[in-house]
Amino acid sequence: MPDEKVLVTRSSMPSYEEYIEAIKPLWDTHWLTNMGKYHKDLESKLKSFLDVPELSLTVNGHMALELAIQAFNFPEGSEVITTPFTFISTTHAIVRNRLKPVFCDVKESDGTIDESKIEELITEKTVAIIPVHVYGHVCSVEAIEQIAYKYNLKVIYDAAHAFGVSYKGKGIANYGDAAIFSFHATKVFNTIEGGAIGFKEHSLYEKIFNLKNFGIRGEELVVEVGANAKMNEFCAIMGLCNLKHLPDAINDRKRICDRYDENLKAIKGIRLLKGSASASRNYAYYPILITDEYYTSRNEVYEMLKANNIFLRKYFYPLTSDQACFKNKYKHLELNIAKRLSSQILVLPLYEGLEDEKIDMITNLLHH
Ligand code: T4K
Numbered sequence: 001m002p003d004e005k006v007l008v009t010r011s012s013m014p015s016y017e018e019y020i021e022a023i024k025p026l027w028d029t030h031w032l033t034n035m036g037k038y039h040k041d042l043e044s045k046l047k048s049f050l051d052v053p054e055l056s057l058t059v060n061g062h063m064a065l066e067l068a069i070q071a072f073n074f075p076e077g078s079e080v081i082t083t084p085f086t087f088i089s090t091t092h093a094i095v096r097n098r099l100k101p102v103f104c105d106v107k108e109s110d111g112t113i114d115e116s117k118i119e120e121l122i123t124e125k126t127v128a129i130i131p132v133h134v135y136g137h138v139c140s141v142e143a144i145e146q147i148a149y150k151y152n153l154k155v156i157y158d159a160a161h162a163f164g165v166s167y168k169g170k171g172i173a174n175y176g177d178a179a180i181f182s183f184h185a186t187k188v189f190n191t192i193e194g195g196a197i198g199f200k201e202h203s204l205y206e207k208i209f210n211l212k213n214f215g216i217r218g219e220e221l222v223v224e225v226g227a228n229a230k231m232n233e234f235c236a237i238m239g240l241c242n243l244k245h246l247p248d249a250i251n252d253r254k255r256i257c258d259r260y261d262e263n264l265k266a267i268k269g270i271r272l273l274k275g276s277a278s279a280s281r282n283y284a285y286y287p288i289l290i291t292d293e294y295y296t297s298r299n300e301v302y303e304m305l306k307a308n309n310i311f312l313r314k315y316f317y318p319l320t321s322d323q324a325c326f327k328n329k330y331k332h333l334e335l336n337i338a339k340r341l342s343s344q345i346l347v348l349p350l351y352e353g354l355e356d357e358k359i360d361m362i363t364n365l366l367h368h
Helices: 016-023 037-049 061-070 088-096 141-151 202-212 233-264 298-307 336-344 356-367
Strands: 054-058 079-082 100-103 126-130 154-158 178-182 195-199 216-218 270-272 286-290 345-348
Touching: 016 233, 037 054, 037 195, 037 233, 054 061, 054 202, 061 088, 061 126, 061 154, 061 178, 061 195, 061 202, 079 088, 088 100, 088 126, 126 141, 141 154, 195 202, 233 270, 233 286, 233 356, 286 336, 298 345, 298 356, 336 345
Parallel strands: 079 100, 079 126, 126 154, 154 178
Antiparallel strands: 054 195, 178 195, 270 286, 286 345
16 A cells, blocks of 8 residues: 555646746736736747647636636527536536536547537527537547537537647647636646637637636726636746646656556456547546446445545546536436446546556556
């Protein structure tokens, strides 16, 4: 048993000295927020890193999604087709915009929305589709685009897990009308708390700028009702530092995933989800499914590892549609696959620096 707890993840951080050196200039300028120098610098570096025409930084991924939805001015009570196999933020962002989520089932292979089941959920009230690139697995973006075009719907991707992922050679935020990223402490790339909206249409930049800064356009001019969802300079600097180390961080995550792959391949009853071969991987999460062919249940595996000081997570159980605040409130067809994945899912520890011996300890326990 490891002496200290092994948690599902651990934030990547630059060295103490590097961060302290980087934030020093803030003591000269006293400029801490409101789209300062470092905010601008990170916005421009991420635009190029993520290969997307436009990008707006936000205080976190959740507000990125709320504002991305708000930017399209959908009529109150309109319907949005989405997936329940996600973090609660996705559904909250829809409901907090006074829209109705309509839950669609997901695909067995990768956990993303099942595009073949979207059309039957469309009504005259449908205005948008909000799919999730869950674990960094890319949704069927071409098929979704065709459906959106046919029914004149907007597509906003929750790409919270898909930082740095490209599909057919293009940054993931080039797909859909907008895509949001999370830079939370638990993500592949973090700014402590933070997020961004990526998109192609320049006019959206002004709109989102207003929504994230009270609609202020001058000392005496407020043009729109906006929230406060800006990233501050300490967070932007953390992002600039972490971005420098990102290639090393991703390489190290690849080492861990490769070792898990190798160690787990012979275990009967453990299934892995597989992302599209046309997409790059960011090694954000290592989800496994404990199927009926395994010798015991998902919950018992979770408890058994916990008793050994290893803390897995059930991302994402329960489905958001089954959470107390949403249960039986919104429309959906059968969610059989989402339910099954949710009842079988476990996410293994994955973070920069996770030692081989800990990986082996985890997989040995799974071998029983
Ligand atoms: N859409 C999707 C699909 C998302 O998954 C998320 C966030 C969002 C939207 C919204 O983005 P943000 O607004 O969060 O930027 C965590 C994260 O808080 C959340 O960002 C993430 N998804 C979700 C999947 O996981 P919890 O409640 O599981 O976090 P917590 O506090 O239990 O932390 C998990 C582990 O991470 C800890 O056991 C240790 C490690 N950790 C945690 C923190 C807070 C660190 O190493 N450092 C830290 O500072 O939600």
